[in-house]
Amino acid sequence: MSALTGFRISPQQARAWRDARHSAADSASSCLVVEVALAPPAAEIDARLQAMAQREEILRTVLHAVPGMALPIQVIEDQPRVTFAAEDWRDADAAQRAVRLNKSTLQAGSVLSVRYVRIEDERWWLCLEGDASALDLSSLALIASELLGAAQAERLQYVDYAEWKNGLLEDEADGQAVRFWQQMRTESAPLELHGLQTAGNDQACRPALHALAGMPAHAELQALASRVGLSLDELLFAAWCVLLARLSGQQRIQLGWQDAGRGEGLEQALGLFEQRLPVQVEVDLQAPLTSQAATLLAPLRQARGWRDHYDSEQPCALYFAWRELEVPGNLGTPVVASGFQPPFALGLECHAGSDATLELRLAYDRTRFAATAIACLEEQWARLLQGLCAQDAILGTLPLLGPRQEQGLQASAKSAEVRDASVLTLLEERAQANPDAPALVDGGGLTRYGELLAQVDALARRLRSAGVQSGDVVGILMRREPQAIVAMLAALKAGAAYLPLDPAYPGERLSYMLDNSSARLLLTTQALQGGVSSGVPTLLLDAAGEAPSADAEPLPAVSGEQTAYLIYTSGSSGQPKGVPISHAALSRSTQVRMAFYPEPVQAYLLLSSLSFDSSVAGIYWTLCQGGLLVLPASGEELDLEVLAALIERHRVSHSLSLPSLYETLLDYCDAATLAHLRTWIVAGEPCTPRVLDKHRNKVGHAQLVNEYGPTEATVWATAEVLSAAAPGAATISIGRPIPGMGLWLLNEHGQPAAIGEPGEIHLGGPTLTSGYLGLPEQTASAFVHYPHIAAGQRLYRTGDLARRHVDGRLDFLGRRDQQIKIRxxxxxxxxxxxxxxxxxxxxxxxxxxxxxxxxxxxxxxxxxxxxxxxxxxxxxxxxxxxxxxxxxxxxxxxxxxxxxxxxxxxxxxxxxxxxxxxxxxAAYLAPRDEMEAALADICQQVLKRERIGVRDNFFQIGGDSILSLQIVSRANQQGIRLSAKQIFESETIERMAQVATRGAPESEAPVATTPEDARAAGTAAAFPLADLDDAAFGDLLAELNSTD
Missing domain, CATH: 3.30.300.30 (ANL, C-terminal domain)
Structure with missing residues (x-):
């Protein structure tokens, strides 16, 4: 057997060879179609092709894989690796021609395929398709010129170039060029166009091209380039970087520059010289292009200066390509050209002709970008170029929205039709229709709807007797219990607004809320009255009081403009700020919720503290539909066993919680426990695909909904019924605006954000609060009017950032200010x-x-x-x-x-x-017995830590109330009995091991059964649960299940 004589491949060939394995295209190739000016006979072209193949080694070169070598070698053979065909397409229309052009004719092992096509009686095309690892577009243009009769050129053979290139890189192994490219390849945040791009795609690249329309004329772009001191290719590169910066929200942009790679002496050479140079640029969206053009382009100019020393190792998902394609000798005109090399995500291909023509196309991976997304990009690119040509403006202020995107600027859903009725009216209608239906249940028993109305009416009259007038504020300092619900409704019935106060809050904070709200009265119990020191008169609901007079005057009517409740949220001034919500807003929010969710609430598990507006959703949604409101006692939300029992016992159909709590419940509960679940809402923190996966696996019959909304907009503003997460997505979409909610995304310059561009959420509509209580300056700052947005209507600046997808869904991106979310x-x-x-x-x-x-x-x-x-x-x-x-x-x-x-x-x-x-x-102390080892392993899994010592404080190393529940759940799975309360009291694994036990938990103490009619239909038995509350444990309760 004769020895194989081969040569090293060039870095560009190595890149193309690797990339070809990640492409789903039929073949990795470059294509050029030339309209022939003077058509020579087909036989003459074929003869020139064969002669050229004998002279040019690259046309007889194949890549051979050699066992034990990471890369193939290139072998020059005697026989040409080219094919030729003459075809007649005169019977084909434009669409049929496109299909034929798109069909690859490059045979396996061939370097070049040439088709000489007659498209009309006097029109001919020369179609060239070259192997992407052997020929670039410039090479195809040179070949076309010679096939059409241009003089033969003296050329450097490609194997000689490859050896020179490899030798240059080896000689510079520790030189300045290497250091430059190392710096240019410094890790930066991955550039993702999330609103347009499919996240986390693992499929092979499927390249496609889309011709761009609506661009400014060539002369306009050339004039702009002259004004800013750039060449036309540099101008378009800079504009492409600006668009990527706007859409990604990143100022540091890393992308590839498709460089011709042809220095002096390589102008006529055939082969693969193109290379995608990695370039990192900084785009200042706070300044115009004229003031930063030179700075922005400096990295590119440096990269082009070092292009001979680039090893082609780094792939670039985003790129820019500029090609000046012409057939030397004016023997033909390029009409179609494609030289993109997968894998990539998105690229801008610019082809400049010798006759001052400019063709712009988007090259994209069809597995990452849908056609609708590319259409959006086309509009955005055209609008950006038009804006740059029209004015020297700050880049962040240039409009990106085209006509199609402007139609969807207000991403609001269908309008909402609601009754002009308060939640009191809606509740009373349900109660009067079925007074014996169970309304409230807790460990102490059942309250029916008829009884609820009577208690509310009696307490409302008692409040009026105590001096409460319409428009007053009544503080309610109570735990989660039926009496608290009665107090809230009674305050509304008396014409007042209620202020829910959490007993777990420090007394100083509670007193501030009462004083700041000018509360007329405080409703509480004997056990809780010592938790607050305020001059506000107190009414103890568990103390004997005078019954209201039978002939007392009628209770006042409630208008929609009156405040229904007051919620305090954290304030930047150092004190919480009050948010009043009107009766009209509360009723509308509740009625929209009833319409949005198709299945009526049968039994709702209320997990939220009454002092958070997420409780508002569950309370009125349930009671206005005649459902059963299940009220866990204080402390029970920290006991998974208790929660599971409540869910199963009362056949809970609906609930709302943090995603992290729901995930823990899913881990703990079996499918039978959740058999009656119909809807679980998650809110308050980002929901991960992991939660959705667990939900679908365990309770696929129920819907999981992700909600978003600030207190200022009455509980909720957007919702997404979850079906499947996008591949690789870190969080789940917050969906689209609820019916009747106006939502606008505005960038930092107050301009409408384009699809994919980050922007601040602005909300508008009838459920907005009137402002912050007694804080006119903060109200004016948060509630704004923009003449060019929403016809100047009042909008609430949420401070939350989001981006909109092509289909209108929203991704939550975090905060723009110092506000943060904790559980x-x-x-x-x-x-x-x-x-x-x-x-x-x-x-x-x-x-x-x-x-x-x-x-x-x-x-x-x-x-x-x-x-x-x-x-x-x-x-x-x-x-x-x-x-x-x-x-x-x-x-x-x-x-x-x-x-x-x-x-x-x-x-x-x-x-x-x-x-x-x-x-x-801290000194590490390893587990010393089986129990400590088991608990340490569980804590390490939950906290995602490699090692935790038995004396490390659980809360100082990242633990919190939700994570403590996960530890309880995992410990239970291993037969270790440990409660969340014990974790909070113990803090370290050493002390947890001392109180934990193995085996079945001790049985509950005997308790009285809940009345038969307190249970949902079909429940065999029901028992109240032990109250876990004590002074040391009370502060923990407020940490759970807030979804404000």
Whole structure:
């Protein structure tokens, strides 16, 4: 057997060879179609082709895989690797010609396929298709010129170029060029066009081309390029970077520049010289193009200067290509050209002709971009170029919306038709229709609808006798119990607004809310009245009181403009701010909810604290439909066994919670327990595909809905009935606006955000609050009017960022300000920082949210005032006395000074990782027995940590109330009995192991049965559950299930 003589392939060939294995295209090839000016005979063209193949080694070259070698070698054979065919297409129309052109004729092992096609009596096409690992588009143009009669050129053979290129890279192994490309390839955030692009695609690339229309004329673009001091190719590259920056929300853009790769002496050479150079540019959307053109283009110009030294190793999913295609000698005119090389996601292909023509096309991967997304990109690209030509404006202000996108600017759903009736009217209608139906149930028994109405009426008259007038505020300091629901409804019936107050809150905060709201009266119980010190008169609901007079005057009518309830949210000023919601807004929100969800509520499990507006959704949705409201006692939401029993016992059909709590319940409950579930709503934090997968696997018969909405818009604003998550997506969409809700996305310049472009959510409609109680400046800042948006109607700036998909769905992106979410609670960092700085030994403080696996915890960094560093426990207690428990940081980190940027701003990115500090300062103690080992393994799984010592504090290393439930669930699966309360009291694995037991849990103490008619139909028996509440445990309750 003769020895195989071969040569090293070039870096470009190596890239093309690797890429071809990731493409789903029939063949990886470059194509060029030339309309022939003077048509020579077919035989003459064929003869020239064969002669050319004998002269040019690349036309006789094949790649051979050699065992043991990572890359193939190129072997020059004696026989040409070219094919020729003469065809007659005069019988074909334009569509049929396109089909024939798109069909590859490049045979396996061939380098070049040539078709000489007669399309009309006097019109001919020369169609060339070259192997992508051997010939680029410029090479095809040179071949076409020679086949049509141009003089033969003296050329460098490609194997000589490949050896030169490889040798150059080897000689520069440690040189300046290598360092340049290493810097250019520095890791940056992946550029994703989420609103347009399918996320996380693992399929092979399926390339396609889309010709762009509606662009400014060539002369306009050339004039713009001259004004900004760029060549036309540089101008279009810069504009492409601007569009990518706008749509991705990233200023640092990494993409590929498709470089011809033909330096001096390579102008006439045949082969694969094109290479995609990685380029990183910075786009300042706060400035016009004229002021940054040179800076923006500097990295590209440097990259082109070092192109001979590039190894073609880095793939570029996004790219820009500029090709000046012409057939030398004016022997033909290119009419079709495609030279894109998969794999890629998206590229802008620019083909400039010698006659001042310019053809722009989008090359895209069909597995990542749908045709509708490409149509949107076409509009956005055209609008951007038009804007750049028309004015020298700040880049972030240039409009991107085309006519089709402007039609969907207000992404609002169908209008909502609702009755002009309050929730009291709706509830009374249900109650009067079926007074014996169960309305409320807890461990103490049942309240029927008829009884509920009577209790509400009696308490409302009692409130009027106590001096409550229409428009007053009544504070309600009660746990989650039927009496609290009666108190809320009675306040409404008396013409007042109710203010729900959580007993777990510090007394100082409760007093502030009562005083700030000018509450007329406080409703509470004897056990809770000591939790607040305020001058507001108190009415004890569990103390004997005078019955209302039978001839008392009628209760007042309630108007839609009156305030129904008042909810306080975290405030940046250091104090919470009150949000009043009107009767009209409450009724509309409730009626829209009843229309949106097709199945009426049979039994609703209320998990939210009454002081959070997410409870509003469940309470009125249930009672206005005649359903049963299931009220877990305080503390029971921390016991998975109790929750599972409630769900099964009362045949719960609907509920709402944080996604993390629902996921834990899904892990704990079996399918039979959830058999009657019809709808579970998740809200308050991002929902992950993992939650959806678990839901579908266990309760596929029920619907899972992801809701989003701020308190200021009456509970909810968008919703998404979840079916399947996008492949690779980190979170689930928050859906589309609910009926009647106006939603606009505006960028930071107040311009409508294009599809895919990040923007701040602005809400409009009749469910908006009137503003913040007693805070006119904050109200004016948050509630705005834009003359060019929504006809100037009043909009609420949520501070939440989102992007819109082509189909109108929204992805939540986080906050634009200092507000953060902790287990569903809105938290203003400034409020915590001000409290911490009020400590006598703290000089400066900053609070951040550390997010891991979708769960967030607060970290406080501080400097000392007098050289004394207070202990973390002391600071935690100090804050806990003044703020709700969910606002107490999980960790406190002392620093000698807070880090600042050179311009004096606080540098949050320079703050040290608290986990590393804890790991460095704490001595690791390994588990010493079987129980400690089992609990350590469970904690490591839940907290996603490789190692946890038995004396490491669970809460200081990332634990919280929801994660404690996951530990309980996993421990239970291993036969370890441990409650969430025990975890909070123990804090370390060492102490958890001392209280945990193995085997079945101890039985509940005997208790009285709930009355038969308190249960949903078909339930065999029902028992009230043990009340887990105590003083040490009460602060934990507010942390769960807020979905504000």
């Amino acid at each position: 569903g609670h809105r938290v203003e960092r400034g409020e915590i920082e001000r409290v911490l700085q009020s400590h006598s030994e703290v000089r400066e403080a900053v609070v951040i949210a550390q997010v891991h696996e979708g769960s967030a915890r607060l970290i406080a960094y501080f400097t000392d005032r007098h050289g004394y560093v207070p202990e973390a426990q002391a600071l935690s207690s100090f804050i806990n006395d003044r703020l709700p428990s969910y606002m107490v940081p999980a960790a406190f980190v002392h620093l000698s000074a807070l880090p600042h940027t050179p311009n004096g701003k606080l540098d949050l990115n320079a703050l040290p990782d608290p986990d590393q500090l804890v790991a460095a300062s």
